[in-house]
Amino acid sequence: MSTNPLLKGTLQTIVLKLLEDNKEMYGYEITQKVKETSGGGIVLTEGALYPALHKLEAEGLLETYTQIIDNRVRKYYRLTDQGGKEVTSKVKEAGEFIDQLQTLLNLKPAAK
Amino acid sequence: MSTNPLLKGTLQTIVLKLLEDNKEMYGYEITQKVKETSGGGIVLTEGALYPALHKLEAEGLLETYTQIIDNRVRKYYRLTDQGGKEVTSKVKEAGEFIDQLQTLLNLKPAAK
DNA sequence: TTTATATACCTAAGAAAATTATGTATATAA
DNA sequence: TTATATACATAATTTTCTTAGGTATATAAA
Numbered sequence: 001m002s003t004n005p006l007l008k009g010t011l012q013t014i015v016l017k018l019l020e021d022n023k024e025m026y027g028y029e030i031t032q033k034v035k036e037t038s039g040g041g042i043v044l045t046e047g048a049l050y051p052a053l054h055k056l057e058a059e060g061l062l063e064t065y066t067q068i069i070d071n072r073v074r075k076y077y078r079l080t081d082q083g084g085k086e087v088t089s090k091v092k093e094a095g096e097f098i099d100q101l102q103t104l105l106n107l108k109p110a111a112k
Numbered sequence: 113m114s115t116n117p118l119l120k121g122t123l124q125t126i127v128l129k130l131l132e133d134n135k136e137m138y139g140y141e142i143t144q145k146v147k148e149t150s151g152g153g154i155v156l157t158e159g160a161l162y163p164a165l166h167k168l169e170a171e172g173l174l175e176t177y178t179q180i181i182d183n184r185v186r187k188y189y190r191l192t193d194q195g196g197k198e199v200t201s202k203v204k205e206a207g208e209f210i211d212q213l214q215t216l217l218n219l220k221p222a223a224k
Numbered sequence: 225t226t227t228a229t230a231t232a233c234c235t236a237a238g239a240a241a242a243t244t245a246t247g248t249a250t251a252t253a254a
Numbered sequence: 255t256t257a258t259a260t261a262c263a264t265a266a267t268t269t270t271c272t273t274a275g276g277t278a279t280a281t282a283a284a
Contacts, residue, residue, distance in 0.1 A: 008117075098213065100149075
């Protein structure tokens with residue numbers, strides 16, 4: 001698996017945004033969704049994802065319930081009210097950062 | 113100063129790209145240039161920048177020379193040949209990552 | 225004159241957030 | 255029966271920051 005130093009710091013925002021769009025998801029589902037949506041470019045490792053989910057839950061941004069499907073455990077996560085507020089500001093922050101980074105790296109599409 | 117978790121992983125790429133565009137710069141100059149270009153949104157702390165510069169030099173991507181200006185020391189950095197190659201691939205990587213992240217976070221400008 | 229700010233370098237301690245490597249367990253396809 | 259997919263988790267380690275200091279000169283303000 002590719003070491004992706006660029007991923008650092010964006011994992012939480014990605015997770016919160018996916019849960020905003022999908023109401024509820026379980027961990028494995030998140031890894032698959034991210035891989036699919038990013039065309040395989042972004043791969044969440046379990047060692048990063050699960051601790052991140054636990055942290056977000058401990059901070060009160062996510063809440064969970066567990067379900068058994070086909071004799072296997074699934075832990076579903078969804079945003080709390082506080083998580084709903086956080087996702088908005090984190091996505092906004094990420095957007096601003098991306099904008100500044102594109103400027104610095106000269107990645108802006110040519111102005112019309 | 114703002115804690116910026118999004119910065120993680122992009123510092124090296126920013127430094128290399130600035131040195132590609134400016135031939136040579138010294139550390140303090142880099143911090144000012146980044147602050148200015150990003151509209152104050154991205155602030156490089158010295159505790160992050162100097163170790164990063166030293167690491168890039170140790171890896172052979174940067175070379176340096178020191179100069180005294182107004183009785184003060186300035187250490188100029190510039191890309192080595194290897195650094196010149198690296199910057200191209202790192203900026204490309206960053207561009208792809210940004211693209212994928214924008215997709216995940218629904219930050220894409222509306223398609224025409 | 226002395227104090228604050230800007231310029232200019234640096235490092236060390238600690239925290240945050242990953243990677244890498246495991247471990248457990250079930251279902252299913254080869 | 256073996257490999258792959260599904261599904262959770264944690265521990266050790268590494269990377270990369272933040273925070274907090276330290277040294278030193280030039281200049282503007284009080």
